[in-house]
Amino acid sequence: xxxxxxxxxxxxxxxxxxxxxxxxxxxxxxxxxxxxxxxxxxxxxxxxxxxxxxxxxxxxxxxxxxxxxxxxxxxxxxxxxxxxxxxxxxxxxxxxxxxxxxxxxxxxxxxxxxxxxxxxxxxxxxxxxxxxxxxxxxxxxxxxxxxxxxxxxxxxxxxxxxxxxxxxxxxxxxxxxxxxxxxxxxxxxxxxxxxxxxxxxxxxxxxxxxxxxxxxxxxxxxxxxxxxxxxxxxxxxxxxxxxxxxxxxxxxxxxxxxxxxxxxxx
Amino acid sequence: xxxxxxxxxxxxxxxxxxxxxxxxxxxxxxxxxxxxxxxxxxxxxxxxxxxxxxxxxxxxxxxxxxxxxxxxxxxxxxxxxxxxxxxxxxxxxxxxxxxxxxxxxxxxxxxxxxxxxxxxxxxxxxxxxxxxxxxxxxxxxxxxxxxxxxxxxxxxxxxxxxxxxxxxxxxxxxxxxxxxxxxxxxxxxxxxxxxxxxxxxxxxxxxxxxxxxxxxxxxxxxxxxxxxxxxxxxxxxxxxxxxxxxxxxxxxxxxxxxxxxxxxxxxxxxxxxxxxxxxxxxxxxxxxxxxxxxxxxxxx
Numbered sequence: 248x249x250x251x252x253x254x255x256x257x258x259x260x261x262x263x264x265x266x267x268x269x270x271x272x273x274x275x276x277x278x279x280x281x282x283x284x285x286x287x288x289x290x291x292x293x294x295x296x297x298x299x300x301x302x303x304x305x306x307x308x309x310x311x312x313x314x315x316x317x318x319x320x321x322x323x324x325x326x327x328x329x330x331x332x333x334x335x336x337x338x339x340x341x342x343x344x345x346x347x348x349x350x351x352x353x354x355x356x357x358x359x360x361x362x363x364x365x366x367x368x369x370x371x372x373x374x375x376x377x378x379x380x381x382x383x384x385x386x387x388x389x390x391x392x393x394x395x396x397x398x399x400x401x402x403x404x405x406x407x408x409x410x411x412x413x414x415x416x417x418x419x420x421x422x423x424x425x426x427x428x429x430x431x432x433x434x435x436x437x438x439x440x441x442x443x444x445x446x447x448x449x450x451x452x453x454x455x456x457x458x459x460x461x462x463x464x465x466x467x468x469x470x471x472x473x474x475x476x477x478x479x480x481x482x483x484x485x486x487x488x489x490x491x492x493x494x495x496x497x498x499x500x501x502x503x504x505x506x507x508x509x510x511x512x513x
Numbered sequence: 514x515x516x517x518x519x520x521x522x523x524x525x526x527x528x529x530x531x532x533x534x535x536x537x538x539x540x541x542x543x544x545x546x547x548x549x550x551x552x553x554x555x556x557x558x559x560x561x562x563x564x565x566x567x568x569x570x571x572x573x574x575x576x577x578x579x580x581x582x583x584x585x586x587x588x589x590x591x592x593x594x595x596x597x598x599x600x601x602x603x604x605x606x607x608x609x610x611x612x613x614x615x616x617x618x619x620x621x622x623x624x625x626x627x628x629x630x631x632x633x634x635x636x637x638x639x640x641x642x643x644x645x646x647x648x649x650x651x652x653x654x655x656x657x658x659x660x661x662x663x664x665x666x667x668x669x670x671x672x673x674x675x676x677x678x679x680x681x682x683x684x685x686x687x688x689x690x691x692x693x694x695x696x697x698x699x700x701x702x703x704x705x706x707x708x709x710x711x712x713x714x715x716x717x718x719x720x721x722x723x724x725x726x727x728x729x730x731x732x733x734x735x736x737x738x739x740x741x742x743x744x745x746x747x748x749x750x751x752x753x754x755x756x757x758x759x760x761x762x763x764x765x766x767x768x769x770x771x772x773x774x775x776x777x778x779x780x781x782x783x784x785x786x787x788x789x790x791x792x793x794x795x796x797x798x799x800x801x802x803x804x805x806x807x808x809x810x811x812x813x
Contacts, residue, residue, distance in 0.1 A: 254617070254618065255617070255618050255619070257613075257617075258613035258614075258617030258618060258619050259619070261609050261610060261613045261617075262610065262613060262614065262619065262623065262627075265606070265610045265690070268686075268687075268690075269630065269634060269687070269690075269691075271649060271655075271656060272645040272646055272648075272649040272650075272687065273645065274649075274655065275645065275648045275649030275650075275654055275655035275656060276644065276645040276648040276649065278648075278655050279648035279649075279654065279655060280648070323544060323545060323548055324545075326541065326544070327541075327542055327544070327545040330541035330542055331542065334538050334541065335538065335539075335541070335542060338542060342542070342545065345545075345549045345553065345554075348549075348553055348554075349553065350744070350798065351744070351791070351794050351795050351798045352553070352557055352791055352794070352795075353747070353748025353750075353765070353790055353791075353794060354748065354750070355748065355750050355765055355768055355769060355772070355787075355790075356557065356560065356748075356768075356787045356790055356791055357552075357553065357556060357557065358772075359556075359560060359768070359772050359783075359784075359787050360555075360556025360557050360559055360560045360787075361552075361556050362772065363556070363559055363560060363563065363784075364555060364556045364559050386548075386551075386552045387552065389548070389552070390552050390553050445636075448636050449636075452639055452640065452641060453639070453751075454639055454640050454750070454751035454754070454755070455750045455751055455769070459769070459772055459773070466639065466640060466751065469640040469641060469644075469755070470640050470751070470754065470755050473640060473643065473644055473647075473755050474758070480644040480647070480648075481644055481645075481648045483641065483644065484641035484642075484644035484645050484648070487637070487640075487641035488633075488637055488641065488645075491633055491636050491637050492633050494636075495629065495632045495633045495636065498632070499629060499632075
């Protein structure tokens with residue numbers, strides 16, 4: 248009995264130390280963000296940040312980009328994973344390997360490749376204008392999200408009987424677009440949603456790619472504020488943490504399970 | 514790939530009515546492969562090729578050799594050190610946390626709480642994470658100030674500096690530890706209670722259980738997860754850039770500066786720098802995949 252209690256005490260001690268390491272920076276950030284006015288705590292830093300037109304502009308830009316990334320990611324991943332499951336299971340290892348490549352090749356290397364391949368003197372000068380650079384940035388985010396999106400959808404598809412569902416839909420006269428949109432997609436809705444929120448969490452504060460492609464996204468704005476201001480960055484960090492927390496909370500709410508997925512714009 | 518395609522083509526020749534249907538089947542994955550080629554494979558391959566070319570496009574090994582010049586080599590070494598220490602520390606601490614939360618006899622709420630928080634914390638990285646550590650352990654951060662006020666102890670007088678190797682490693686641990694918790698949790702769940710009971714029945718001590726049963730099963734996933742953590746830290750840019758600016762010369766920061774303004778004064782050396790990074794992360798990922806294959810035999 249004594250040994251059991253001692254073991255449990257040790258367990259609590261480890262959890263406690265972990266909690267200190269993880270909560271102290273959060274408390275520290277929050278406390279720092281309240282220090283704007285000397286001598287007392289105030290929400291002044293938040294007021295300034297929220298009133299900054301660049302804050303809303305960059306956050307809106309990144310939100311739109313995240314939504315576009317999710318839409319393109321779903322359109323790319325769902326039909327591919329479905330087709331692999333239904334008709335080309337032999338290709339599965341190849342496709343899975345490709346979807347894992349963004350975890351192997353660092354983001355900074357991928358964007359470096361884009362700058363070489365799509366520069367303004369190339370055959371496809373995507374970096375030539377602002378709109379096409381936005382497009383390139385969105386595609387770069389689709390690659391970042393690919394490992395998580397594909398794995399979520401492929402796992403979701405494995406739990407349903409794609410062959411029977413497809414044949415049933417076909418015998419009722421449905422074509423491919425109808426099958427994908429009204430039979431397959433609703434069945435993997437939960438997987439798609441958890442992939443989508445994870446993608447949102449990655450894209451919203453991403454710094455490296457947006458900065459190197461020189462687009463006015465939220466990540467580069469955060470960095471700029473960090474380099475020039477004292478208290479506003481802490482307020483921004485608290486806001487970013489709240490956004491990340493919201494995305495993970497939504498995944499949990501939809502999947503009703505542990506978030507077994509990780510990603511991040513490091 | 515080749516042995517996959519050929520039988521299909523042969524069959525198509527033998528049975529002409531299949532031809533149209535077969536091509537339709539392949540058409541289904543064309544968008545994915547076009548996307549992968551355009552935005553993943555060709556851009557990376559182009560860098561790899563550039564690393565072996567001189568400024569006139571001729572083949573050379575010069576750039577690869579130049580990677581071993583003192584300044585570049587030292588930036589790779591700092592990156593390797595930060596990544597290795599944060600990966601080893603992160604995986605040991607992450608394992609301890611996951612183990613006690615999952616099978617340490619703690620109340621049931623600890624497990625989902627730890628896993629949820631790990632999901633959030635492992636995604637809370639990049640620029641905001643740097644801000645959080647500056648607000649906590651920077652020169653006027655909460656902990657720094659509190660220690661001075663309460664104990665008259667200034668951590669900066671001990672030579673501590675957040676904008677250093679140690680500070681960056683400490684910051685990286687914030688996403689490394691929760692990542693380890695999430696990766697290793699299934700392996701810990703896979704340790705069967707019966708194994709422990711059977712070994713106890715046979716008279717094994719707790720030490721013997723760990724030495725002869727748990728660790729032989731757990732070391733491949735643990736080492737594999739450490740390698741994944743290593744690659745994860747090695748490719749990180751934003752946290753380090755926002756924390757230290759360019760004062761700490763890690764390889765991603767050097768590459769960032771090179772892309773921004775050709776600080777090496779040699780485009781192709783920049784490509785070789787990127788190639789070296791892929792080599793490092795590729796190596797650790799390959800080892801991870803190999804080790805995962807080994808551990809899956811036991812943990813089902």
